[in-house]
Amino acid sequence: MTRPKSSGDASDATERDSRRHIPVLLSEVLESLAPKNGDLIIDGTFGAGGYTSAILDAANCRVLALDRDPRAVLEGGAIVARYQGRLTLVEAPFSELAQVAAETLTSEGHEARGGLADAVVLDIGVSSMQLDEAERGFSFQLDGPLDMRMSQKGESAADFLNTAGEEDIANVIYVYGEERRSRAIARAILKQRAVKPFGRTRELADVVLRVFHGRKVDGRHPATRTFQALRIHVNDELGELARALSGAEEILKPDGRLVVVTFHSLEDRIVKKFFAARTGKETGVSRHLPAQSIKSRPASFRFLNSRALTPSKGELDLNPRARSARLRWAIRTGEPAHPLDLAALEVPSPPD
Ligand SMILES: C[S@@+](CC[C@H](N)C(=O)[O-])C[C@H]1O[C@@H](n2cnc3c(N)ncnc32)[C@H](O)[C@@H]1O
Structure with a gap:
């Protein structure tokens, strides 16, 4: 399968303007990802490349970044060029991140087996560029075509x-x-x-x-x-999120980190349920069920901190759009990935 990639030619890229996206919870994201020299990190939501650039500046690592928005990939060309071979940017939905990582790394001559990535980061939602451009049709404050398709x-x-x-x-x-x-x-x-x-x-x-x-x-x-x-x-945003979490679980090495930033409660609930099930901290299981009927799988993630991180007052003063952001993260164990169960994650099903 051939997927559109950014050419890395800076002349292709439209320069960003004042609508530039401000990365949310950036220092908390970096601290949770803890990039090291030689790591391969997957950024499933490239956007304006805020996280990706900060990761590549923090260590001599490589980033495979995805975005389903062709504009984000086109405009990311300047960043691809700046990091000279350390960044690959692919136009794809993050629900396919495991498959995209395997394909991309094979085509770049790396061995593609399970446990490829040292960390995965997802910054769920829309970017300021998408929201603030009338032509994308996301905003009721700006008149534009009623579109809303990120891809x-x-x-x-x-x-x-x-x-x-x-x-x-x-x-x-x-x-x-x-x-x-x-x-x-x-x-x-x-x-x-x-x-x-x-x-x-x-x-x-x-x-x-x-x-x-x-x-x-x-x-x-x-x-x-x-x-x-x-x-x-x-954009089937909740189904995409659940599949991306499962893809990350599949692709992470033991001790790899999964870091997820969400912006509303429907998304945060899925992330919270996913981590609760994978760390064995599931709640809501009836105490009246016989013990043998509660099937437990070995934990595929462990927490250092199970509480969600939220933006500081200083960050909110600078960027009020960050107000509902929540960061959750966990560390992959060496146990097998759990099967994806959308019902268990309470992902609402869209109408047919
Ligand atoms: C909040 S922005 C990310 C900003 C980025 N972290 C930065 O610092 O610039 C979210 C981006 O994720 C992309 N996105 C949202 N859902 C996606 C999906 N299912 N697959 C791939 N990209 C997606 C959007 O197109 C958007 O560019």
Whole structure:
């Protein structure tokens, strides 16, 4: 399989402007990853390359970085060139990180067996460049095409809203947006699309605003949750996250580190459940079950610190967008990877 890679030619790369993404929890990420000379580190969410550059500056290591957004890969060309052979940047979803790592390392002449990476980092969500560019359609504050596809492939948010059934739309808004008025919003969407199919972010923001009679919710625009829900659905963000955690488990060497930064509770809950199951600290198992019916597998990860790290006040003063960030990390043991079970991680299933 041939995957688009950044050419590494600095002249290809569009220079970043003032919308540059500020890396979140950067010193905590570096401390948890603890890069050493000779390491291979996988950055599953390259974005503006903030983590990748800091990792490559911290040690004489190599980074294999992925991003599903072709723009991020194109613009990363300047960073690839700067690190002269120490950075490989591939356009791919992070759910495929184990496969991409095996393929890339084989094509670069390295032996590809299980236990390839010394660390994996994932910084879940969208970058400031995606959020702040009207043409990407992520923001209800900027009028643009109602798109929201990080990969710029597949079904857009407008395609979904213009073709899905009312119940499916309501379920997406309820499950991924945790929006109590999901049914009223879905009804209003169907009414509006019968007049004119959705094409622009402003059209959707206005429909939701009307459902709420123009009132804010918790001090925020009432379309905040609906936009979040559509973004998660269009990009299958929760399924991607669960598969990436499992891919990282497969690809990490014993003593390798998995570091994950999330931005909302739906994501954090999956990471927390994943680590709880893999470290043997699972909660919620009934005490009334006979002991032999609780199947326990040897722990594939161990914690140094099981609590989530959050941004300091100093970081929040500089970057308010970091406010809901949570970092969780754990260290791989030498035990086999557990099978991926989306239901056990309580990953909500999207409508068909
Ligand atoms: C929060 S930004 C990462 C910022 C980066 N850590 C930095 O310091 O510049 C998230 C990036 O992950 C990418 N992304 C999100 N979901 C992805 C997925 N499933 N597979 C690959 N990349 C993904 C987005 O396109 C975006 O560029």
